[in-house]
Amino acid sequence: MIGQYDGDGRHVKKFVHLTEETIRFTYDASGKMLAEYSTVIASVEEAKISYLTSDHLGNPRVLTEQSGKVYSRRDFTPFGEEIRTPQRTEQLGYSVDAVKQKFTGYERDSESEFDYAKARYYSNQYG
Structure with missing residues (x-):
C-alpha cells in the first residue's frame, strides 16, 4: 500500500498493490471527508x-x-x-x-x- 497526503496531513490517495486499486479521498474546508473514489477493474453491479x-x-x-x-x-x-x-x-x-x-x-x-x-x-x- 502506498499513501499520499496533502499539506494538512489528510490522506488524499491510496494505492493497493494486491488489487491494483487506486482510491482518492476528498475533504471539505473543515477537514471532514466528503467522498471516496475508487478505480474499479470489473463490476457485476450497477453503480x-x-x-x-x-x-x-x-x-x-x-x-x-x-x-x-x-x-x-x-x-x-x-x-x-x-x-x-x-x-x-x-x-x-x-x-x-x-x-x-x-x-x-x-x-x-x-x-x-x-x-x-x-x-x-x-x-x-x-x-
Missing part, C-alpha cells in the same frame, strides 16, 4: 448512490439507499471494534457494504485492519 449517517462521534452508523431504505447498520465497542450481529443483519435484510470509514470516521485499512487516525494507525482492539 448506486448511498447516504451515510454518522453519530455525534463521527461513527458511520446507518447506510441508506437513494429511496431511503436502510441497507446496512453498524455498532461499535468503546475502542472502535465493530460489533457483528449476524441475526439482526439477516432478519432485517441488511447487506455487506464497502464503506471504509469506521470508528469516529477513521478509514479502516483492509490489509492491516488498523484505522488510519490522521497521524497514526490505530488498533480498534487495544485502543
